[in-house]
Amino acid sequence: MKNLLKSWQGTRTGHDVPESDDAAHRLAVFEDIERGHAGWFWATDAAGRLSYISPAACERFGAAAEALIGQPFTALFETDPENPGERSDRPLQFLFGSHARLADVTVRLVPDRCGPGGRPGWWALSGQPKIGVAKPGSDGAFHGYRGSARDITVEYERRIEDSRLAEFDSLTGLANRHRITRRFEQMLSAFRGTMRPATLMMLDLDRFKHVNDTLGHPAGDELLRQVAQRLIKVVGTVGEIGRLGGDEFQILLPDQEDRGKLGELADKIIALISQPYRIDDNHVVIGVSVGMAIAPFDGTEREEIVRAADLALYAAKHGGRGQFRFYSTDLKDEKEERRQLEDALRDALATVDSAVDNWEEPQLAMVYQPVVRTEDHLVVGFEALMRWEHPSRGAISPAVFIPVAEDTGLILQLGAWALRQSVRDAMAWPKTLRVAVNVSAVQFAHPSFPATVAEVLESTGLDPDRLELELTESVFMGDGEATDAAFKALKALGVRLALDDFGTGYSSLSYLRAAPFDKLKVDRSFVESCTLTDQNSAKIIAAIIGLADALGMETTVEGVEAFDQRDVVCAKGARLIQGYLYSPPLDQATVLERMRSEELRIPPDGPRRHRPERRLVYRRIGVIHEDHRYEALLRNLSATGAGIEGLVGVPLGASLVLDLGAGQLAVVSVSRSEEASIGVEFETPLVSDGAGGLVTRYRASPYALAAAARMASSSTPQFMEVEVRKRA
Numbered sequence: 063m064k065n066l067l068k069s070w071q072g073t074r075t076g077h078d079v080p081e082s083d084d085a086a087h088r089l090a091v092f093e094d095i096e097r098g099h100a101g102w103f104w105a106t107d108a109a110g111r112l113s114y115i116s117p118a119a120c121e122r123f124g125a126a127a128e129a130l131i132g133q134p135f136t137a138l139f140e141t142d143p144e145n146p147g148e149r150s151d152r153p154l155q156f157l158f159g160s161h162a163r164l165a166d167v168t169v170r171l172v173p174d175r176c177g178p179g180g181r182p183g184w185w186a187l188s189g190q191p192k193i194g195v196a197k198p199g200s201d202g203a204f205h206g207y208r209g210s211a212r213d214i215t216v217e218y219e220r221r222i223e224d225s226r227l228a229e230f231d232s233l234t235g236l237a238n239r240h241r242i243t244r245r246f247e248q249m250l251s252a253f254r255g256t257m258r259p260a261t262l263m264m265l266d267l268d269r270f271k272h273v274n275d276t277l278g279h280p281a282g283d284e285l286l287r288q289v290a291q292r293l294i295k296v297v298g299t300v301g302e303i304g305r306l307g308g309d310e311f312q313i314l315l316p317d318q319e320d321r322g323k324l325g326e327l328a329d330k331i332i333a334l335i336s337q338p339y340r341i342d343d344n345h346v347v348i349g350v351s352v353g354m355a356i357a358p359f360d361g362t363e364r365e366e367i368v369r370a371a372d373l374a375l376y377a378a379k380h381g382g383r384g385q386f387r388f389y390s391t392d393l394k395d396e397k398e399e400r401r402q403l404e405d406a407l408r409d410a411l412a413t414v415d416s417a418v419d420n421w422e423e424p425q426l427a428m429v430y431q432p433v434v435r436t437e438d439h440l441v442v443g444f445e446a447l448m449r450w451e452h453p454s455r456g457a458i459s460p461a462v463f464i465p466v467a468e469d470t471g472l473i474l475q476l477g478a479w480a481l482r483q484s485v486r487d488a489m490a491w492p493k494t495l496r497v498a499v500n501v502s503a504v505q506f507a508h509p510s511f512p513a514t515v516a517e518v519l520e521s522t523g524l525d526p527d528r529l530e531l532e533l534t535e536s537v538f539m540g541d542g543e544a545t546d547a548a549f550k551a552l553k554a555l556g557v558r559l560a561l562d563d564f565g566t567g568y569s570s571l572s573y574l575r576a577a578p579f580d581k582l583k584v585d586r587s588f589v590e591s592c593t594l595t596d597q598n599s600a601k602i603i604a605a606i607i608g609l610a611d612a613l614g615m616e617t618t619v620e621g622v623e624a625f626d627q628r629d630v631v632c633a634k635g636a637r638l639i640q641g642y643l644y645s646p647p648l649d650q651a652t653v654l655e656r657m658r659s660e661e662l663r664i665p666p667d668g669p670r671r672h673r674p675e676r677r678l679v680y681r682r683i684g685v686i687h688e689d690h691r692y693e694a695l696l697r698n699l700s701a702t703g704a705g706i707e708g709l710v711g712v713p714l715g716a717s718l719v720l721d722l723g724a725g726q727l728a729v730v731s732v733s734r735s736e737e738a739s740i741g742v743e744f745e746t747p748l749v750s751d752g753a754g755g756l757v758t759r760y761r762a763s764p765y766a767l768a769a770a771a772r773m774a775s776s777s778t779p780q781f782m783e784v785e786v787r788k789r790a
């Protein structure tokens with residue numbers, strides 16, 4: 063203390079004051095201040111090493127003075143690395159380096175310098191450089207710092223907490239809209255210079271509103287908290303998660319551009335979020351849709367990326383739930399298209415509404431796909447499937463319009479019509495044949511559903527045992543009591559219940575215990591891959607059939623297209639099959655015509671082996687060889703290869719780059735070349751775009767493309783471009 067005081071006085075007066083009564087008095091005052099914990103003093107030498115620190119400070123830090131004295135000051139103290147406003151130790155080092163005056167700089171002792179029982183605390187640090195100006199012959203050299211520090215722990219922590227509240231969502235603890243927006247803005251501007259990529263993932267929960275409406279807001283809040291926990295679990299440290307409000311979430315993924323990996327991450331998120339939740343005494347099941355956009359490929363400004371991810375999310379939601387989508391330029395019109403689809407569907411419904419007189423052709427129809435007994439090819443029933451023929455657009459798939467109908471509530475009318483029409487048609491079939499009707503979860507959840515079924519049965523006179531309702535696991539969402547009541551009411555009517563798409567959703571065995579199903583339908587996706595050797599699908603099919611047998615339920619295996627698939631599923635115990643191998647869905651007139659004999663048998667007929675699909679496409683692409691670019695036609699495309707037409711003279715083994723558009727460049731080698739048609743194999747397989755399409759994992763950044771466009775080619779082309787026409 064004496065030393066400090068001496069140098070202190072030295073700074074202030076320029077003279078070494080001899081110890082006097084006055085000095086002793088000052089010393090006593092300083093010592094009181096130090097002991098009273100109101101503050102403490104510190105000093106460094108010219109090299110910035112701590113040369114003095116108040117004993118009271120050491121006490122608070124739980125550290126011995128020897129452990130601190132002699133250490134570089136800026137290694138001992140730090141500004142807040144967590145506090146977004148202040149950058150970590152930079153300013154302190156900077157101030158020290160430039161010998162600047164320190165005024166209330168907020169620091170703490172680096173936490174691992176604390177001894178047992180000590181606390182780093184937060185301190186407002188002030189200090190003066192000691193410059194030897196006053197000494198005779200002095201050169202103005204810097205002799206170190208002298209300073210004081212004041213404890214501001216309480217205020218500082220309150221301030222941090224307040225700003226945390228302003229930055230984080232109090233319900234889930236995730237970043238709020240404000241923070242995530244700012245973080246993304248910062249990330250993009252920092253990445254722009256270095257051309258680093260970043261992905262924005264937007265999430266929207268499916269059916270969250272339903273939970274909120276039926277179980278109440280506290281349950282909705284609890285659900286959001288659990289969703290947040292699951293997101294933290296999957297995303298880990300690769301990204302920052304934010305909740306924008308309601309059931310909307312965003313995830314920022316710096317340095318991510320690999321669409322293969324991003325697709326896997328999205329799939330993981332979808333799988334985990336779709337697992338059932340336990341809230342109070344209810345089982346709650348929701349889904350999630352994911353849209354992704356990647357900077358700089360889909361845009362370089364935050365607004366652009368957000369808009370792109372939003373369009374992708376929109377497409378994911380409406381492409382059938384529980385999907386992810388990457389942004390692509392053709393999504394731009396999808397929103398508008400959907401609005402038109404809603405209107406068109408309303409019009410279509412009017413064409414079959416018996417309450418209005420209309421002269422228009424009916425746009426909606428039911429078709430019936432046979433369910434065949436494998437042992438003797440006997441048809442035991444039909445599944446009713448809806449068809450929509452739009453006057454100008456042609457056939458629109460139910461996979462497209464059913465979700466639209468669900469969102470708009472049109473499904474109630476549409477479903478009631480389908481049920482009535484199917485039951486009426488079934489009345490014209492032999493009495494041994496059943497009709498299976500698909501029931502949307504939205505329809506099922508409506509309190510009037512059992513009454514609608516009862517009314518249809520009564521007005522048509524169909525034996526209830528001939529009517530099978532196909533439900534999916536999503537009927538178990540939300541209010542357990544209402545679901546139970548609906549099941550009871552339907553069973554009381556005597557209709558049969560089938561669980562559709564089994565194995566794809568949440569597949570909780572407790573559903574099977576809780577609900578009185580007569581049948582499980584094994585989803586087509588298992589059949590699709592059951593002939594591939596490295597898949598578990600065949601085993602899963604066997605397990606589902608075994609499970610159904612044990613519980614006394616029937617099974618139907620869906621989507622069998624080839625003999626090899628039939629052989630596998632039969633070996634696994636399948637007794638009922640529905641699939642193109644036996645028959646596509648048929649219209650009522652065809653069914654009746656085939657039904658002229660009492661017993662309808664359909665032998666299997668189709669390809670011997672199932673071949674994973676090579677999508678047929680006709681698309682103009684660029685083919686780059688050396689520094690020349692050719693135009694060609696992409697004829698077919700799979701994950702591993704493609705067929706291309708329009709180039710003559712391409713040697714086998716040649717290495718080409720395909721320009722598939724929008725920065726998608728793929729390196730390929732030529733594996734087949736006949737006249738104007740070549741086959742190529744991808745060096746890196748393509749990955750799913752989330753919507754049944756294929757995309758390259760990576761894209762060339764717009765910067766690289768711009769640079770490439772500036773390079774003109776001067777060499778002569780080696781291949782000949784020829785015009786090819788579409789084949790039928």
Ligand code: C2E
Nearest residue numbers: 447448460461464480500501502621622623640641642643
């Ligand atoms: P789903 O209930 O799983 O119906 C089976 C789908 O698989 C039908 O598609 C059928 O045509 C198709 N399919 C049958 N055999 C094969 C095969 O061997 N290979 C392949 N690749 N596909 C096969 P569809 O008619 O396009 O219907 C799609 C979905 O739309 C249905 O899936 C169902 O969820 C929904 N849907 C159709 N009609 C109705 C309806 O009247 N009401 C409701 N709520 N949903 C319906």
Ligand code: CA
Nearest residue numbers: 445500532562
């Ligand atoms: Ca079905």
Ligand code: CA
Nearest residue numbers: 562563583620
């Ligand atoms: Ca199905």
